[in-house]
Amino acid sequence: MTKLKPWISLSGIGVFAVLLLVIAPLVLSDHWLNNVGKYCCWAIAAVGIGFAWGRGGMLVMGQGVFFALGAYSMAMHLTLETAGDQVPGFMVLYDPLAPLPAFWEPFRSTGFTLLAIVLLPVVVAGILGYALFKRRVKGAYFAILTQALAVALATLISSTIRETGGDTGLSDFKYFFGFVLNDPANKVMVYSIAAALLIVCLLAVWQFYRSRFGELLVATRDAEERVRFLGYDPANVKLVAFVVSALMASIGGAMFVPIVGIITPAEIGAAASILMIAGVALGGRASLFGPALGAMAVGWGQSSLGSTWPDGWTYVLGLLFIVVILFLPQGLSSLPARFAALRRRPTVQPTPAIAAAQLEEVRS
Amino acid sequence: MTAASLVVTDLRVEFSGFVAVGGVSFDAHPGEVRFLIGPNGAGKTTCIDAITGLTRGTGSARLGEQELLGKQVHKIVRLGVGRTFQTASIFDELTVLQNLDIAAGLHRSSVSLLRARRGIDPSIERAVDETGLAGELATQAGILSHGQKQWLEIAMLLVQDAKVLLLDEPVAGMSHDERTATGELLQRIAAERIVLVVEHDMDFMRRFATRVTVLHQGKVLSQGTVAEVQADPKVQEVYLGTAGAATTAAMAVVPEPVAETLKLTED
Structure with missing residues (x-):
């Protein structure tokens, strides 16, 4: 039974992969496929948040920072690709004679861009995490600090219109590594890359959860001092989880750019970072599928309800958030397990670990 | 087994002026179940905290050749010092x-x-x-x-x-049978490892201790076998309070398990 569980959730990922990569392109219109692609990007970041927050206990409120690192790396490359030999259009607007800023130059290279998407978040999260965790910064202080960073980065980008496009952001990308972005076939390809990356991230987290590291991470979340007395440095354990989650946010951000076609500070600031958290909390932060499905649900709500009833959507989301936190602290993904527990033993409350495991059973 | 011993020399711990442990020295060797006893606030747990790096202490705590004080918690653990x-x-x-x-x-x-x-x-x-x-x-x-x-x-x-097991009140809240089982377990473990027990339970101490260190107000009051410590008038005075004589008599009632203990460790 216990040995079977990981394989059950693995087949769950398989089903999810078939849905996203085979069924969705067949049945969905171009417009909706593009939307699902966008949700996939948020879901990738959410999977990382679930890892760091749900399993590692670090409330990462500033994942927008890492989302931005990936997104702007990609956006700068695509902007340069579109502009060709010329300086990007928005720069000329402010100063026709100005040269390309030095930090843009390396992003002409495909290899550098891809490397930056992976290495920038790893380096930044590595340094930041090392400094914070070694000094035992945790809880609300950690959350506020990461949130503040997201605000700071968004403000920085807003205020550097000439270098980064400011509030208008970067947009109007024509090519994606040589492919014409307007071509419907290429759009399906870009979508498929995002969906495949989401599956890869789920697989990575699945392996993490069943590994000894996963157990150690939960142990660190629940009793950091005790872990210290087992001879581990909890700072290192948390650092790994934080870096992995930052990397996932960056990958999500990078794919967001070609799919949505624009990146602005609004997509990475405090509100965006909190929205990422909200999806994870709704879905169930400690479960495998909860964060991804929660993020996709919030994304879907935003583009369906949010476009027809923009004022109401915020309230609906807020209300949903309150209801879930009050009655389902482990997120919507704990619902099936709750029902199952209710039917069997009305008084027993499932613990997160059990709830997650049971959910995985129910899903398969 | 010629494993390293734990030697604590002149251990001092201060909390912003308050001396919790003021120059405690003791040693513990593989093969013995060492007890650290004393009234509340005597500094027993603080000693363990200092040895394991949880609180900062001065003096010296050595495991074999290795100085433990001043090292980070998880590094001390990696040197073989474990605690509960x-x-x-x-x-x-x-x-x-x-x-x-x-x-x-x-x-x-x-x-x-x-x-x-x-x-x-x-x-x-x-x-x-x-x-x-x-x-x-x-x-x-x-x-x-x-x-x-x-x-x-x-x-x-x-x-x-762990080469050294520092156990902080391992039998608190246990039933009598569980205490006996724990005591026997500790004696088995102690054959190859250093076992240091902080305990309030006098009955448990008498039954299973090989040697005892009595702390009082951050200082070592008395050290020795259970019998020696029991016979120490200083211990009777401060640890057992004014009703010293009566309690000492009560303590002496259970000599048999002690004899057993000693026999066991000789084997």
Whole structure:
């Protein structure tokens, strides 16, 4: 039974992969496929948040920072690709004679861009995490600090219109590594890359959860001092989880750019970072599928309800958030397990670990 | 077994002016169950905290050639010093096996952490046999009985292959039978390791201690075998209070297990 569980959730990922990569392109219109692609990007970041927050206990409120690192790396490359030999259009607007800023130059290279998407978040999260965790910064202080960073980065980008496009952001990308972005076939390809990356991230987290590291991470979340007395440095354990989650946010951000076609500070600031958290909390932060499905649900709500009833959507989301936190602290993904527990033993409350495991059973 | 001894020399711990431990010296060797006793506030737990790096202390605490004071907590653990806490601190949401596996991970490479557990470490099997938890491997640690939780903590130290076990009130809240089982377990463990027990329970101390150090107000009041300590008038005076004579008489009623203990350790 216990040995079977990981394989059950693995087949769950398989089903999810078939849905996203085979069924969705067949049945969905171009417009909706593009939307699902966008949700996939948020879901990738959410999977990382679930890892760091749900399993590692670090409330990462500033994942927008890492989302931005990936997104702007990609956006700068695509902007340069579109502009060709010329300086990007928005720069000329402010100063026709100005040269390309030095930090843009390396992003002409495909290899550098891809490397930056992976290495920038790893380096930044590595340094930041090392400094914070070694000094035992945790809880609300950690959350506020990461949130503040997201605000700071968004403000920085807003205020550097000439270098980064400011509030208008970067947009109007024509090519994606040589492919014409307007071509419907290429759009399906870009979508498929995002969906495949989401599956890869789920697989990575699945392996993490069943590994000894996963157990150690939960142990660190629940009793950091005790872990210290087992001879581990909890700072290192948390650092790994934080870096992995930052990397996932960056990958999500990078794919967001070609799919949505624009990146602005609004997509990475405090509100965006909190929205990422909200999806994870709704879905169930400690479960495998909860964060991804929660993020996709919030994304879907935003583009369906949010476009027809923009004022109401915020309230609906807020209300949903309150209801879930009050009655389902482990997120919507704990619902099936709750029902199952209710039917069997009305008084027993499932613990997160059990709830997650049971959910995985129910899903398969 | 010629393993290293734990030698504490002139250990001092101050909390912003208040001297919690003022120059304590004692040593503990493999083969003996060493007890650290004293009234509340005597500095027993603080001594352990200082040795394990949880609080800052001055003086010296050596394990063999290694100085422990001034090192980080997890590095001291890696040198072979393990401890338990007054309240059982196991990972309630993980199973017994997972708890032990994490403890065993101390000696694993970081890369192997990324793999899932396959099978059970021989060290874990030995530890659960020793502590009587063999049937509970798949049990969630949170629902173990109080006594079993304490044994799980000791088993974790065994899996960790700690050379020194510092146990903070291991039998608090246990039933009489559980205490006996714990005491016998400690005697078995002590054959190859240093076991230092902080305890309030005098009956338990008398039955299982090989040597005793009595602390009072941060200083060593008396050291020696149970009989020697019991006979020390200073101990009778401060530790047993004004009713010293009567209590000493009560203490002397249980000499038999002590004799057994000594015989056991001689073997």
